[in-house]
Amino acid sequence: MLHTFVALVEDKPGVLTRVASLFRRLNINIVSLTVGHSERVGVSRMTIVCEASPTAGHRIAASLYKLENVLQVDDVGQLSHVARELALIKVAANPKTRSQVFELAEVFRARIVDLAPESLMIEITGVESKIEGLIQVLNENGDRILEIARTGRMVMRRGQHTSKVLEAMRVPGVETPEELKAEEESAAASDVLMAEETGFRE
Amino acid sequence: MAAAKKHDHDRNPPAHTTRLTGSEILWATLEGEGVTTVFGYPGGAILPAYDALRKFPIRHVLVRHEQGAAHMADGYARASGKVGVCVATSGPGATNLVTGIATAMLDSVPMVCITGQVSSKVLGTDAFQEVDITGITLPITKHNFVATRPEDVAPMIREAFLVARSGRPGPVLVDITKDAQQASAEFDFAAAAPKPHRPHPMLKTESASILQAAELIRNAKKPVILAGHGIIQSNAGAQVITLAERMRIPVASTLLGLGAFPASHPLSLGMMGMHGEAWVNHAIQSSDLLIACGMRFDDRVTGTLATYAPNAKKIHIEVDPAEINKNVKVDVALIGDLKEALEALLPHLAPRDAKQESAWLREIEAGKGEVAVRDIRNLPDSGHLYAAHVMHDLWRATEGKAIVVTDVGQHQMWEAQYYKHDEPRTLITSGGLGTMGFALPAAIGAKIACPDKEVWVVAGDGGFQMTAAELATAAQEHLDLNIAIVNNGYLGMVRQWQEFFYDKNYESTPLLSPDFVKLADAHGIRGTAVSSRSQVLPAVTEARAHKGPYLINFMVEKEDSVYPMIPAGSALHEMIRRPKKSPLVETAQDK
Ligand SMILES: Cc1ncc(C[n+]2csc(CCOP(=O)(O)OP(=O)(O)O)c2C)c(N)n1
Ligand SMILES: [Mg+2]
Numbered sequence: 109m110l111h112t113f114v115a116l117v118e119d120k121p122g123v124l125t126r127v128a129s130l131f132r133r134l135n136i137n138i139v140s141l142t143v144g145h146s147e148r149v150g151v152s153r154m155t156i157v158c159e160a161s162p163t164a165g166h167r168i169a170a171s172l173y174k175l176e177n178v179l180q181v182d183d184v185g186q187l188s189h190v191a192r193e194l195a196l197i198k199v200a201a202n203p204k205t206r207s208q209v210f211e212l213a214e215v216f217r218a219r220i221v222d223l224a225p226e227s228l229m230i231e232i233t234g235v236e237s238k239i240e241g242l243i244q245v246l247n248e249n250g251d252r253i254l255e256i257a258r259t260g261r262m263v264m265r266r267g268q269h270t271s272k273v274l275e276a277m278r279v280p281g282v283e284t285p286e287e288l289k290a291e292e293e294s295a296a297a298s299d300v301l302m303a304e305e306t307g308f309r310e
Numbered sequence: 311m312a313a314a315k316k317h318d319h320d321r322n323p324p325a326h327t328t329r330l331t332g333s334e335i336l337w338a339t340l341e342g343e344g345v346t347t348v349f350g351y352p353g354g355a356i357l358p359a360y361d362a363l364r365k366f367p368i369r370h371v372l373v374r375h376e377q378g379a380a381h382m383a384d385g386y387a388r389a390s391g392k393v394g395v396c397v398a399t400s401g402p403g404a405t406n407l408v409t410g411i412a413t414a415m416l417d418s419v420p421m422v423c424i425t426g427q428v429s430s431k432v433l434g435t436d437a438f439q440e441v442d443i444t445g446i447t448l449p450i451t452k453h454n455f456v457a458t459r460p461e462d463v464a465p466m467i468r469e470a471f472l473v474a475r476s477g478r479p480g481p482v483l484v485d486i487t488k489d490a491q492q493a494s495a496e497f498d499f500a501a502a503a504p505k506p507h508r509p510h511p512m513l514k515t516e517s518a519s520i521l522q523a524a525e526l527i528r529n530a531k532k533p534v535i536l537a538g539h540g541i542i543q544s545n546a547g548a549q550v551i552t553l554a555e556r557m558r559i560p561v562a563s564t565l566l567g568l569g570a571f572p573a574s575h576p577l578s579l580g581m582m583g584m585h586g587e588a589w590v591n592h593a594i595q596s597s598d599l600l601i602a603c604g605m606r607f608d609d610r611v612t613g614t615l616a617t618y619a620p621n622a623k624k625i626h627i628e629v630d631p632a633e634i635n636k637n638v639k640v641d642v643a644l645i646g647d648l649k650e651a652l653e654a655l656l657p658h659l660a661p662r663d664a665k666q667e668s669a670w671l672r673e674i675e676a677g678k679g680e681v682a683v684r685d686i687r688n689l690p691d692s693g694h695l696y697a698a699h700v701m702h703d704l705w706r707a708t709e710g711k712a713i714v715v716t717d718v719g720q721h722q723m724w725e726a727q728y729y730k731h732d733e734p735r736t737l738i739t740s741g742g743l744g745t746m747g748f749a750l751p752a753a754i755g756a757k758i759a760c761p762d763k764e765v766w767v768v769a770g771d772g773g774f775q776m777t778a779a780e781l782a783t784a785a786q787e788h789l790d791l792n793i794a795i796v797n798n799g800y801l802g803m804v805r806q807w808q809e810f811f812y813d814k815n816y817e818s819t820p821l822l823s824p825d826f827v828k829l830a831d832a833h834g835i836r837g838t839a840v841s842s843r844s845q846v847l848p849a850v851t852e853a854r855a856h857k858g859p860y861l862i863n864f865m866v867e868k869e870d871s872v873y874p875m876i877p878a879g880s881a882l883h884e885m886i887r888r889p890k891k892s893p894l895v896e897t898a899q900d901k
Contacts, residue, residue, distance in 0.1 A: 126448065134447050163635070170632035173510050176453040176473060180511070276508070 109162050112263055114155045115172055116146060116276050123177045127154065129170055136160045140193075140260025143307040148273040151179065155262045170268070180276035184263050191263045194241045194302055196221070197230045197305065200252035216242045227254055236261060327498040328572055332491040333362035334461035336424070339467040341366055342499040345395050347758055348424075349382040353399025355439060356426030369789060371758065373725075374779035376403050378751035380410020380778070384419050385752030388738045391757035393420045393474050394753075401425045401439030404485075405446065409745060411481045412450040416742025417566060418539065420479035425449075429489040430458040444485050452475055452480035458487045460495035464502035470502045478630040479543060481490045498805035510575035512631035515646040515654055523625045523642045525599075530599035530623075533559045534668045536582065536611075539566035539741075540648050542605015542631060542734040547571065550603055557662045562675060564605050566741040569731035573710070579674065580836045583611035585723040589677035591874075591882045597622045598830045604628060604648045607637040608742070610686075613882035625775035627651045654818045668737075678782035686888075687728075691843050697721055697796045697866045702765065702845040704794065707854065712764040713738060713756050717749035717773035719803040721796035723872040725768050747776030750793070754780060757789045764854065767793040772801045779831045784859045792853045794828050795862040799868045806871045810886060830861040837861035 117123050124143060131138050139157040146153040153273055160168065163175060165183045172181045201209050202225065213220055218232035232239055239258065331339060336359055340348070347369040352360045363370060364707050373379040376398040383394030386838055394414075404425040414421045428437040428813040444454045453473050455466040463486060470482040541550050547570055554561050554577045561571045562582040571578055579590045592615075594600065600622045605611070612618045615637060624640040626633075627648055634643045644651040686696050702726050704714075710730050715738040731737045738756055740748040749769040757765040767774075774795050784791050805819040812842060830837035840849045840862055853860035873883035 122444070125445075127449050166634065167632055167636055169513050170510075170630075173512060173634060174452075174630070179508070226859070 109160070110185075111158050111160055111165050111168065111170065112184050112189075112261060113156045113158075113169065114180075114184055114263060114272075115153075115156060116177055116178065116183040117152050117154060117175075118177040119145075119150050119152045120177060123152070123175075124194075126175050126177060127156070127172070129180075130175065131168075132157060133157075134160075134168065134171065136164070136168070137161055140258075142260045142262050146253055146273050151273045155260070157261050178262075180272055182265065182272070184265055188266045189263045190266060191235055191261050192233055193236055193259055193261050194233045194240055195242075195256060195258040197232065197243065197246070197253060198222075198227050198255040199230065199246060200226060200254055202226055205251070208249070209246075210243055212242070213247065218242060218247075237252070238248050312433050325499075329494050330460075331358070332364065332463045332495045333363065333484065333495050334360040335342050335460060335463045335495065336367040336491070337362060337368060337500065338466065338497060339464045340395065340498065341368060343468065343471045344392070347371060347386065347391075348395040348397050349379040349386070349755065350397030350400065350424075351376050351379055351403060351437070351709075353401075353403045353426065353829060355400035355488050356397065356403070356424075356491075357399075358801075359397070359424075359426065359486070359669070369399075369758075371783065372755070373751070373783055375777065377410050377747065378754075378777055378780045378783065380407045380421070380423065381413065381748050382755035383421050383423070384414045384417075384757070385412060385715060385738055385747075385755030386759040387414075387419050387421055387755075388417075388883035389617075389756035389763075391735070391737055393422055393471055394755060395422050395424065397424045398426070399439070400428055400443070401441045403439075403440055404443040406448070408745075409448060409743075411483065413740050413743045413745040413748060414744055415450045416440075416482040418479050418543065418604055418886050419481065420474040421481040422467070422474055423447075423483040424467075425483060426491070427456065427485045427487045430487040430490065433458070433487065444899055450481070451483050454483040454485065456485045456487070457490045457889065460490050463490060464497060464499065465504065468499075468502050469504040469759045472507060476507055477510060492765070493602065503796075508864060510631060513543075513629075513646045515651045515656075516642045519656060520640050520651075520654050523655055525626060526599055526623055526642060527557055527559075527601065527659060528662075529605050532593075532597045532673075533557065533599040533601060534579075534593055534597045535559050535561040535571075535621075535813065536594075536600055536602040536607025537567040537571045538607050538613075539564065540605060540627075541567060541570035542604075542880045542900055544604060544629070544648035544651035546604070546652055547734055549649055550655065552574070552656060553601075553652060553659070556656070556659055558646045558664070558668075558671065559601065560593060560671060562586070562594060564608070564611055564741070565726055565739060567605060568726060568737045569734045570604075572732040573709055573730035574732050577671075580732070581726050582612070583608075583882075584616055584878075585727065585872050586611075587678075587727070587873065587886070588874050589674055591876070591885065592677050593674045594619050594622075595883045600624045601854070602626045602640070603652075604632045606630075609637070611732065613884070614635060617881040617883075618883075634785030668791045693842060694868050695841055695843050695846070695864065697798070698725045698728050698798060698838075698862070699843050700794065700846055700864045700866065701725050701768075704768075705729040705848060706851055707850040708764060708766070709808055709854045710736075710738065713753075713754035713760060714766045715739070715749050715756055715766055717767075717769035718744045718746045718796070719767055719770040719773060719801070720806060720870075720872050721770045722803070724796070725804075726882065746770075746773035749773065750777050750784070752801060753791055753793075754784055754789060754791060755788070757791050758787070761790075765791055767791065769795055770802060770827075771797040771799065771864070772821055773796055774826070775823065778829065781835060781859070781861075785833045785835055789856055789859055791859045792850075793830075795824070795861065796864050796866055796868050797823065798870070799823075802870075803872070805869070806875075808870065809869070810875070810877065826861060826863040827887070830859075835859045835861055837863065839863040839865060841865040841896075
């Protein structure tokens with residue numbers, strides 16, 4: 109089954125290798141892995157999707173934690189979350205066939221972000237199935253797909269608004285630095301604001 | 311990681327905040343961490359560090375091969391409980407450490423390995439003796455670092471020590487470029503202290519689990535404690551003894567757990583698993599509760615998992631959350647420092663009713679009888695020398711008090727079966743990786759860590775030759791080390807597998823060896839050969855009395871096997887037993 113982990117890691121050279129190497133060592137195939145900045149400088153956020161047995165989640169999370177550069181791991185598979193992926197799709201299209209692709213893009217709430225004499229580029233954001241749906245329809249329509257670039261899944265848990273990074277960086281028994289405290293307070297304040305908007309469910 | 315806090319040094323570190331070279335910072339930081347001895351081998355990329363060494367009160371043991379340096383640091387750590395340190399140059403020096411690092415990783419031994427590296431200006435250019443040692447050792451270290459600036463050195467080394475000994479211990483490597491050794495930076499030991507570690511968030515010894523565990527223990531009719539290496543590392547021997555005695559629970563041990571619970575204790579069953587005695591494995595198979603303390607249900611102790619302890623509930627007390635439910639699904643997990651977990655558990659357990667316990671202990675005891683009869687130690691002296699005799703007499707002569715460092719193979723199992731270890735850290739052996747060549751260098755490390763302890767190497771004729779060059783190190787360091795070679799003319803353990811599973815096709819296992827006594831003599835080391843049972847004790851006595859290294863070449867039965875044996879992949883109770891019609895046993899009985 110597919111497992112999805114969110115890992116907060118130190119933004120240092122070699123950290124990606126350590127994470128990837130762990131999956132290789134456990135003989136688990138990574139389906140997708142996205143990395144980018146988190147809400148705090150020096151901490152990156154990874155979303156890792158992998159194929160493993162249903163019982164493997166605990167061991168993967170526990171092993172990730174054993175990496176010195178990993179601050180926090182969340183096995184989000186079972187929890188309520190929002191998942192998104194972004195894809196860029198380049199389709200062969202000339203001035204005569206374009207409008208048909210425009211229509212399709214419209215239906216999928218995708219955008220055309222580049223137009224060239226013989227091709228155009230679609231940007232689409234959504235859950236994987238939505239992106240795959242568009243690709244399928246393009247194929248069925250006979251539109252020739254020239255290139256696809258997908259980011260892989262990114263996820264965020266619903267409703268938990270405190271900064272995971274701050275939580276992860278706090279060491280029990282150690283004074284929380286003033287700077288962290290201030291950030292936490294402002295994070296908590298924005299929770300209140302955002303809580304009012306959480307009526308939204310997909 | 312709780313353990314880490316306890317080990318934190320409160321000794322006064324060097325008080326200077328001075329400008330030093332990276333090399334000087336290296337040694338000053340090691341000194342500050344309490345290091346008195348390192349094991350190493352110099353070369354170009356680590357030469358600046360060696361150049362600065364004489365200014366510091368640190369003993370450097372020159373090895374003959376870097377694998378030896380890693381095993382020595384490992385043996386030093388296992389014997390003392392401190393962090394072992396080894397040093398090597400870049401390229402081949404660093405790659406020679408690899409087997410030793412993996413050995414320490416698989417057995418969770420705290421170790422810091424320091425390697426020289428080419429200058430940061432040429433990193434990644436395939437410069438002379440450049441190798442990506444942090445890449446190579448990534449999966450066999452707990453963590454590793456590259457220091458490219460002198461100011462990196464102290465914080466990285468200090469963090470390496472913290473990581474090595476915290477939580478589940480293990481090796482850490484610090485790769486230091488040559489220019490980082492040569493350039494200068496401010497040195498402030500205290501300021502380089504690592505940030506305290508965030509405990510593994512999955513550690514949990516919740517009171518609910520403690521109560522659940524206590525409940526299981528109270529209700530068990532056939533409980534067994536499985537004693538592992540974690541007891542020694544967490545220093546939890548006393549708590550395990552209390553648990554066993556209070557609840558009258560017999561204790562079975564893993565190979566690395568031997569010594570954690572005294573072998574002479576009436577509740578001690580001995581070693582479990584592939585070469586464990588039959589009654590031990592039977593006890594586990596018919597148990598209704600296993601209490602696993604600091605062990606990881608390795609395949610060598612469980613046999614096939616499908617039939618492992620089918621009627622037993624399982625409590626797993628373990629510091630590494632990744633071990634929980636890895637091989638064996640457990641009912642209650644106490645994830646954390648073993649000693650702390652047991653201390654939390656014990657107040658919930660009232661002493662067990664004596665009647666209830668005795669039926670179970672009697673059942674186990676009944677299984678022992680038949681085995682004792684077949685024990686070759688009980689056979690009349692047939693003139694044949696069995697390794698079992700050697701181990702038994704060695705145990706008697708040393709009163710079970712020596713540190714025995716074994717190699718890997720049949721002799722290792724015979725040692726585990728016949729040498730009764732009553733104290734933790736008295737058996738040092740490569741369990742997880744099973745590294746031949748481990749014994750001699752690891753024993754050198756152990757002897758240097760514990761100079762007042764009697765130390766014995768027990769090695770096979772095969773494994774001894776893998777690192778025999780370290781005889782010269784033992785001689786150069788004037789170590790009072792005793793070496794027993796169990797010489798059966800074979801790569802014995804492999805021959806045994808060939809005998810059982812490959813139709814006695816002894817392909818590439820008969821082994822020609824040098825005359826080990828002459829080899830010792832060439833190093834200025836005294837030695838003698840023994841080929842009959844009556845000579846064993848006198849030779850051991852002579853070796854013990856001799857100051858300085860002493861080697862005994864025990865010429866034992868060539869084709870003896872280790873019994874019982876559970877074939878890999880079989881159930882724990884499906885043991886191959888010593889055949890009654892074994893030619894060796896028959897000739898002995900005929901007399
Ligand atoms: C470095 C290494 N290579 C190969 C093996 C596989 N192996 C395990 S036991 C053994 C035989 C050991 O022979 P010896 O040292 O003579 O000990 P004996 O079994 O005869 O007591 C071998 C080859 C190993 N464990 N380690
Ligand atoms: Mg041999």
